[in-house]
Amino acid sequence: MPIKCGNCSNRHFSVTSVRMCYQYGGVLPCDWLIDTRRYTEDGEPIIVACGADAWTTDRGWRCAAGHEHVSAEVRDREGWDYVTEDEAEGFARNTGRVPVLMNGHPWVP
Numbered sequence: 001m002p003i004k005c006g007n008c009s010n011r012h013f014s015v016t017s018v019r020m021c022y023q024y025g026g027v028l029p030c031d032w033l034i035d036t037r038r039y040t041e042d043g044e045p046i047i048v049a050c051g052a053d054a055w056t057t058d059r060g061w062r063c064a065a066g067h068e069h070v071s072a073e074v075r076d077r078e079g080w081d082y083v084t085e086d087e088a089e090g091f092a093r094n095t096g097r098v099p100v101l102m103n104g105h106p107w108v109p
């Protein structure tokens, strides 16, 4: 049941999100893409955006469903970046930085 938020006047899904909204100055819908592991009649995979309440942290943002996104600035400072599985090997070779897959796990050759 959505709750009307007194801070941003949008609706959030939980009291925790309202608290986070006050604390961090805003709550956004999480745009993390999730593979539903279901398929359309044509056999195309169905991918949906998470949509849970997400709030900014000192490293990026995280959402109520547990997704954590680290901002580009922090990734650069820490010497790693998000890549797809196809890009990982070339990224490691060309940049000397650590490739981390979209699921948050470092890529292992």
Ligand SMILES: [Zn+2]
Residues within 6 Å of the ligand: 005, 006, 007, 008, 009, 010, 012, 018, 021, 022, 026, 027
């Ligand atoms: Zn709010």
Ligand SMILES: [Zn+2]
Residues within 6 Å of the ligand: 030, 031, 032, 050, 051, 052, 063, 064, 065, 066, 067
């Ligand atoms: Zn999420």
